[in-house]
Amino acid sequence: MSRVGWIRLAIVLGAVGLLELLCQTGVIKTMTMIPPSRMAVELWKMAESGKLGAPVAKTLSNVLAAFVLSVALGFIAGLLIHSLPRFRRALDPLLASYYAVPFFVFYPVLIVIFGMSDLPIIIIGFLFGVVAMIINTLNGLDRIPPVLLKVGRMNRMGSLQTALLIKLPSAAPYLFTGVKLAVAYSFIGVIASEFILSGAGIGYDIAYAYNNFDNRTMYALMLFILTTVTAVNMALYIWEQRMLKRRMGGR
Amino acid sequence: MPAAPKTMRETHASVAGVTRIFPAVGGQPPVHALGPLDLDLAKGEFFAVVGPSGCGKSTLLEVLAGLSAPTEGTVTFEGRPVAGQVPDGVGVVFQEDASFPWLTVWDNVAFGLRRAGFEAAEIKRRVDYAVGFMGLADFAQAYPAQLSGGMRQRVCIARTLVLQPRLILLDEPFGALDQQTRLLMGDELLRLWRETGATVLLITHALDEAAMLSDRVGAMSARPGRFIDLVETGWPRDRDSRIVSDESFGRLTGHLWSLLREESMKASGHKR
Numbered sequence: 001m002s003r004v005g006w007i008r009l010a011i012v013l014g015a016v017g018l019l020e021l022l023c024q025t026g027v028i029k030t031m032t033m034i035p036p037s038r039m040a041v042e043l044w045k046m047a048e049s050g051k052l053g054a055p056v057a058k059t060l061s062n063v064l065a066a067f068v069l070s071v072a073l074g075f076i077a078g079l080l081i082h083s084l085p086r087f088r089r090a091l092d093p094l095l096a097s098y099y100a101v102p103f104f105v106f107y108p109v110l111i112v113i114f115g116m117s118d119l120p121i122i123i124i125g126f127l128f129g130v131v132a133m134i135i136n137t138l139n140g141l142d143r144i145p146p147v148l149l150k151v152g153r154m155n156r157m158g159s160l161q162t163a164l165l166i167k168l169p170s171a172a173p174y175l176f177t178g179v180k181l182a183v184a185y186s187f188i189g190v191i192a193s194e195f196i197l198s199g200a201g202i203g204y205d206i207a208y209a210y211n212n213f214d215n216r217t218m219y220a221l222m223l224f225i226l227t228t229v230t231a232v233n234m235a236l237y238i239w240e241q242r243m244l245k246r247r248m249g250g251r
Numbered sequence: 252m253p254a255a256p257k258t259m260r261e262t263h264a265s266v267a268g269v270t271r272i273f274p275a276v277g278g279q280p281p282v283h284a285l286g287p288l289d290l291d292l293a294k295g296e297f298f299a300v301v302g303p304s305g306c307g308k309s310t311l312l313e314v315l316a317g318l319s320a321p322t323e324g325t326v327t328f329e330g331r332p333v334a335g336q337v338p339d340g341v342g343v344v345f346q347e348d349a350s351f352p353w354l355t356v357w358d359n360v361a362f363g364l365r366r367a368g369f370e371a372a373e374i375k376r377r378v379d380y381a382v383g384f385m386g387l388a389d390f391a392q393a394y395p396a397q398l399s400g401g402m403r404q405r406v407c408i409a410r411t412l413v414l415q416p417r418l419i420l421l422d423e424p425f426g427a428l429d430q431q432t433r434l435l436m437g438d439e440l441l442r443l444w445r446e447t448g449a450t451v452l453l454i455t456h457a458l459d460e461a462a463m464l465s466d467r468v469g470a471m472s473a474r475p476g477r478f479i480d481l482v483e484t485g486w487p488r489d490r491d492s493r494i495v496s497d498e499s500f501g502r503l504t505g506h507l508w509s510l511l512r513e514e515s516m517k518a519s520g521h522k523r
Contacts, residue, residue: 145347145348145349147345147347147348147349148349148351150318150343150345150349151345151349151351151362153318153337154316154318154337154341154342154343154363155362155363155366155367156337156339156366157366161366165366166351169351169353170351170352170353172353243353246352246353246394246396247352247353247394247396248396
């Protein structure tokens with residue numbers, strides 16, 4: 001691991017250690033928060049008892065569906081919008097102010113249309129993630145050197161081949177930013193929706209534990225979410241760094 | 252050096268009465284970039300185009316390659332019209348770095364062959380040869396960012412060569428290189444020209460490069476670009492960069508400059 005990596009690890013471990021100390025010495029009351037070590041033990045117990053399997057499967061499958069839809073449709077929409085400059089000029093201010101819209105106001109509408117199923121949750125997760133992907137796709141496409149597109153024309157490549165073999169890899173660093181945001185927004189959208197819209201899933205279980213003063217379960221599940229999202233983001237970060245290292249000549 | 256014998260050779264590519272006018276954009280008036288202009292390229296000829304900045308040299312190349320349609324006039328390659336579509340058998344090396352940063356040198360060179368559907372064994376044979384020919388064998392698995400500017404340009408030349416184009420169009424391919432590297436790259440270019448027998452059109456702003464490499468040099472006027480003279484260099488086919496020490500080389504570049512001096516002043520807004 002690099003020196004920066006060690007410093008990063010030390011910061012995280014230091015913060016966790018401080019929280020442990022504050023909880024163990026009673027500065028933070030047990031009613032407010034349990035120590036991180038206890039959270040880990042409770043999480044392990046839940047995993048062993050099999051209580052964790054069903055909510056995790058439900059939440060992660062919804063997050064995965066929202067994420068895949070956000071990335072795939074966001075990329076395609078980005079390609080289409082990029083190919084229509086006049087339409088894009090009209091759309092740009094709307095995209096820029098998109099995240100000012102409180103999506104959760106659409107819950108009732110989505111429930112009326114799709115019922116109390118996973119679909120409204122996936123749609124909310126998708127709505128959170130898709131525009132980040134569109135905006136980053138547009139950024140990436142704007143920065144493709146025109147000469148690379150000329151190479152595509154010299155090789156008599158069609159629109160689809162050009163999109164997949166030149167535009168996609170050329171814009172990849174920007175698309176990767178969109179992918180990372182789509183992961184984060186999909187988690188946020190799905191878990192927040194489960195809090196108020198679902199009868200199952202990690203979000204629902206956290207809300208249920210909170211309403212029943214079950215701090216141990218609540219913090220164990222929160223720890224699970226935090227470690228999962230961090231692990232996914234770290235994996236994407238490492239992948240991104242490897243890709244950039246190749247492109248930057250190992251600098 | 253003895254002069255090359257002048258023989259009547261068949262026309263390989265030609266432009267006739269070609270003009271290129273870029274339409275008005277954002278309140279700016281239309282730009283008459285090129286022509287009217289006529290040119291016949293003989294099969295196997297090495298032709299260089301020189302002219303002041305902005306005279307339409309690159310526009311001429313794009314029209315000839317089929318990357319851009321002429322406003323008026325006709326372009327033909329091997330007797331068939333080029334109507335704004337890249338014909339089979341034409342390869343272009345661009346001025347800018349056109350290597351794909353996400354592919355290794357080997358995969359960059361193989362890119363066009365894979366798109367054209369060649370078999371794996373044939374791709375390997377051609378790519379290995381081209382990578383070796385361009386002196387890139389030790390860097391076949393390197394990424395473009397790990398190479399110098401000159402080596403990246405060689406990758407782009409190799410990627411064009413493996414397709415065995417019959418007409419090679421080069422748009423200031425050595426523009427970003429130092430003088431010594433340009434001379435050496437010029438030698439390599441002459442070597443591959445002799446080996447492939449392809450027709451070459453080279454766009455360059457360097458008079459010495461044009462004088463050293465080509466059989467004929469077309470000197471262009473300031474915009475809208477037209478040929479003000481076509482100069483025969485008279486070099487033998489088996490030449491290399493050592494001709495720069497030939498006394499007739501100095502006379503040739505001097506003649507080209509005398510043709511272009513006034514046009515260059517016009518292009519840069521200077522008065523005599």
